[in-house]
Amino acid sequence: MNMLRKEELASRREQYEVEMFREEGWVRRKCAKCGKYFWTIDPDRNDCGEPPCAEYSFIGNPPIRKMDWNEVREKFLSFFERRGHERVSRYPVVARWRDDVLFTGASIMCFQPWVTSGEVDPPANPLVISQPCVRFPDLDNVGKTGRHFTMFEMMAHHAFNNVYFKDETVRLGFEWLKSIGVKEDDIVFKEDWWEGGGNAGPDHEVIVRGLELATLVHMAYEGPVNGRYLEMKNKVVDTGYGLNRHVWISKGSPTGYDAMFPKLLKYLRAESGLDFPSDLISEYTKVAGKYDLSGGRSNRTKVIEEVSLRLDMDPKEVEMEVTPQEMVYAISDHTRAIIFMLGDGVVPSNAREGYLARLLIRRSIRLLKSLGIEDLLIEIISKRISEVKDPFPEMLDMEDEIIEMISHEQKKYYATIKKGREIVKRLYSKKGKITREDLEKLYDSHGLLPEEVMEFTGKKIDVPEDFLSKIAEKHSSSSREGQEQTRSKKVDLDVKKYPKTELLYYTDPYLKEVNALVIDVLPSENEGSVLILDRTIFYPEGGGQEADTGKINGRKVKHVEKVGGVVLHLVEGKFSPGEVVKCQLxxxxxxxxxxxxxxxxxxxxALRRKFGKHIWQAGAHKSENYARLDVTHYLPLNKDEIREIEDSCNRVIMENREVRTTWMERNEAERKYGFVLYQGGAVPGRKIRVVEIEDWDIEACGGTHVHRTGEVGFFKISRVDRIQDGVIRIEFKVGPKAVDYIRELEDTIEEAVSLLNTKKEDLIQALSKKISDLKDTKKKYAKLMSEINDLLLEEIRDKKITTKDGINIFYGLIHAENDKEMLDLAELLLKELDDGLVILGARIGEKARVVSLSKGRAKSVFHAGEIVREICSKLSGGGGGSKEKGIGGGPKGHELPRVIEEYVLRICEGS
Ligand SMILES: [Zn+2]
Ligand SMILES: [Zn+2]
Structure with a gap:
């Protein structure tokens, strides 16, 4: 193995010099400003052309003919189709086939990890795609730089397994640009080095008039591992052509947003009464292109300063003009990203994908509010859906669901604001300032954006320029829980030396008994042995389904799990390798x-049919007694809906539909059924197991299933909870367990009927009567108790003791239900005394409670807390308190009268 260091690769001419450069006389130059190498056909060019080395020179002066986004996409796809590439449909923006990322952030992510690792064949090779991508790291830049988008389409041609590489890639990229009218000497291929996800390689950034239109990554190495790289056997071509940027350069608009969304921006400006200072914005974009605006507040200030110098304007005036334009731009971007996220099945919530969708929705509402047009949100969303419906008809299918979810979010937002005002005011008056941590907490716990916080405090707060991207980042890395994956906790166990266990529970899930050969016996941490068999009928824990139990040679099977392709059986007793054993489930x-x-x-x-495609499995568990399914949904379920779902499940069960299980090539399954397959999370491998309930449900699933739905039996939901915002948990039982459940309910009713000594049909009436009787009784009891207490208090007053020091003591027993009632009565008595002490006891059930209060001079003689502690210690309990007030208790309730009496006499004698 020849491991190479980066110095031996990244800056080498041969990594970047391709056939076309040699044949057509391109030259390699070093940029006079940034020092990076680039390739050009123009021997006089001295800089790489990319900001900050040079400025955008296409704004107001487009180098090619005007195109809209649909035209660019179609041209690109058919250009590459004509050159032997197969067109592949887009993947969802939610990366359902992966458990390491939430969103599709680049076209290559559609093919990771299975295609890039070589385990699965690509869906076509070479292929061309235009992939909608969602990214959050630049969130704070969106609207401000003219070029950053949360959602954008990445057009790409990919080639796997060496079908072509650098030479062809650069030539294709060049020919594409020429085909849309870009002149040769406007094109710069800048050298760079790319790394990510365990792969690396040289890349050419394709710059035209200052704008990076494409990146051509030549994935040639694995690594780095300890700073070194290993050449890949099957090299991958990973390109990315920004569709938005192509549209922008073709129009030469002041910003990429103006190029992409001219109609919407016109509408937003008209509704909010804004003019469009296009010359100012053009200048602003050119200057902003030179700075990365996420680097801190100073950068935006610098951009504004430079623009005001160039245009001879007051910086304040520039900022006033630019700020509302930045807002309409951000709205135009966010609303489109929201449509794709919700349209691809994200439900706004406070976790993972849902968190990020909510962030964009809240921010859009807030921006609209700042412009005074927050009522327009839904209308804007509808407009945007009809804009994208042509290439993306699936968004139109989802229109009702998208609008309903956003309306719901809007309501929640206003409720949040209402509560938030008080929270912010309290925090601000307590601390006198709001820190970055406060801002983050106010958003995470209360959904309040910094703009709201400023509004509520009435103070300008220094908001970090990377505030949004930082909170987004915190929620971007969390992976989706693989609910249907078979992942072992014992991955460290080396099972590679064993043959894969033959999985008979897949071949025939109805097999109850079989003989198998013991391949090996591993020592077990607990009692018993861990058996590896040549074949097994025992299903190992996985996919939310619990492991099977049963017997091997008459000994109990306690647990079963799968590591790699090997099933491990934890069994009681001793076994030896080579033995043939009898397995019984x-x-x-x-x-x-x-x-x-x-x-x-x-x-x-049933849920997807009833509520729509935003319903996705968020978790599941199947045990013997019950099962539960967690799904994404934005509202709680009402009783009618729950019953409707039960009915539709029972109908499908009674229709006795076929449940088909097939192993399919991953590509074929995805093509045939779509990504809805990955309901249970990402599943590994070249071939995936598809479980299909005839005309009802299709999922990639590794569990064991009955052959026909009729075998499931009676279906009953036993409980529905909202386990978190946006996720509903449904617990249910089927077959005999559902019948047991109904019987339990029946037993409960029967018991209630017999306790109330009534008939089943009169149960509710009898119960209501009991409740109202009980209320009456309670009232009467309370009255009686207060009468008794009046008498007891009289008695206490009668036997008042006055000590030698002139301190008056009231003591005795009363009736009370709790400490508060006792303290109230003690208070009443204390009022009647000047320098007084009150000690009261009460029996609550078997136990004793004691309280004591003192005031005036009594406090210097007696300590109420100490008194209670001493009395209670004689009742085998404890207590304490201050000089003025003591509370305590003990289990020996029957001794209470004697103990108090003796204690009081003793302290009187002592004083
Ligand atoms: Zn440069
Ligand atoms: Zn399943």
Whole structure:
């Protein structure tokens, strides 16, 4: 293996010199300003042409003919189709096939990790795609730089396994640009080095008039590992052509947003009464292009200063003109990103994808509010959907769901604001300032954006320029929980030396008994042995389905799990390798697990039909007694909806539909069924197991299922909870377990009927009467108690003791239900005394409670807390308190009268 260091690769001419450069006389130059190498056909060029080395020179002066976004996409795709590439449909913006990222941030991410690692064939090779991508790291720049978008389309041609590489890639990129009219000497290929996700390689940045239109990555190495790289056997061409930027350069508009969304921007400006200072914005974009605006507040200030110098304007005036334009730009970007996120199945919530969708929705509402047009949100969303419906008809299908979710979010937002005002005011008056941590906390816990916080405090707060991207980042890295994956906790175990276990529970899930050969016996941490067999009927824990139990040679199987392709059986007793053993399933348990698992799929199908495509599985568990399914949904379910879902599940069960299980090539399955397959999370491997309930539900799933839905039996939901904002948990039971559940309910009712000594049909009436009787009784009891207490208080007053020091003591027993009632009565008595002490006891059940109060001179003689502590210690309990007030208790309630009496007499004698 020849491991190379970066110095031996990244800056080498041969890494970047391609056939076209040699044949057509391109020259390699070193940029006079940034020192980076680039390739040009123009021998007089001295700089790389990319800001900050040079400025955008296409604004107001486009080098090619005007094109809109649909035209650019179609031209690109058909250009590469004509050159042997197969057109591939876009992937969702939510990366459902991966468990390491939330969103599709680049076209290559569609093919990671299975295609790039060589395990799965690409869907086509070479291929061309235009992939909508969502990214959050530049969130704070969006609207301000003219070129940053949260959502953009990345057009790309990809080639895997060496079908072509650098020479062809650069030539294709060059020919594409020429085909849309870009002149040769406007093009610069700048050298750079790319690394990510365990791969690396040289790349050419394609710059035209200062704008990076494409990046051509030549993925040639694995690494770095300890700073070194290994050449890949199957090299990958990873390109990315920004569709938005192509549209922008073709129009030469002041910003990329003006090029992409002219109609919407016109509408937003008209509604908010804004003029469009296009010359100022053009200048602003050119200057902003030279600075990275996320680098801190000073950069925006610098941009404004430079623009005001150039245009001879007051910086304040520049800022006043620019700020509302930045807002309409951000709105135009965010609203489109929201449509793609929600349209691809994200439900706004406070976790993962949902968190980021909510952030964009809240920010859009806030920006609209600042412009005084917040009522327009829904109308803007509708407009945007009809704009994208031509190339993306699926967004139109989702229109009702998208609008409903956003309306719901809007309501929540206003509720948040209402509560937030007080929270912010309290925090501000307590601390006198608001820090960055406060701002983050106010957003994370209360949904309040910095603009709101400023409004509520009435003070200008220094908001970090990377505030939004930082909070987005915190929520971007969290991975999706793989609910249906088979992942072992014991991955460190080396199972590679064993043959893969033959999985008979897949071949025939109805197999209850089989003989198998013991391949090896591993020592177990607990009692018993861990068996590796040549074949097994025991399903290992995975995909939310619990492991099977049963017997091997009559000994109990306690747990089963799978590591790699090997199934491990934890069994009681001793075994030896080479032995043939008899395996028997606990069939009652297994068939019930199968029923519950198939029912989970039936339920998911019912929910998606009833509520829409935003319903995605967020978790699932199948045990013998019950199963539960968590799904994304923005509202709680009402009783009618729950019953409707039950009915539709029972109908599908009674229709006895077929449940088909097939192993399919990943590509074929994705093409045939779409990414809805990955309901249970990402699944590994070249081939995936597809479980299909005829015309109802299709999922990639590794569980065991019944053959026909009829075998599931009666379906009953037992509980529905909202486990978090945007996620609903449904617990249910099927077959015999559902019947048991109904019987339990029946038993409860029967018991209530017999306790109330009534008939079933009169139960509610009898219960209501009991409740109202009880209320009456309670009232009467309270009255009686207060009468008794009056008498007891009289008695206490009668036996008042006055010590030699002239301190008056009231003491005795009263009736009370709790300490508060006791303290109230003690208070009443204390008022009647000048320098007084009150000690009261009460029996609550078997136990004793004691309180004591003192005032005036009594405080210097007696300590109420100490008094209570001493009395209670004699009752085998404890207590304490201050000089003025003591509370305590003990278990020996029956001794209370004697103990108090003796204690008081003793302190009187002592004083
Ligand atoms: Zn340069
Ligand atoms: Zn499943």
């Amino acid at each position: 606990d069939w009652e348990r297994r068939i019930q697990l199968m029923r519950h698992h198939t029912a989970t799929h039936i339920l998911l199908g």
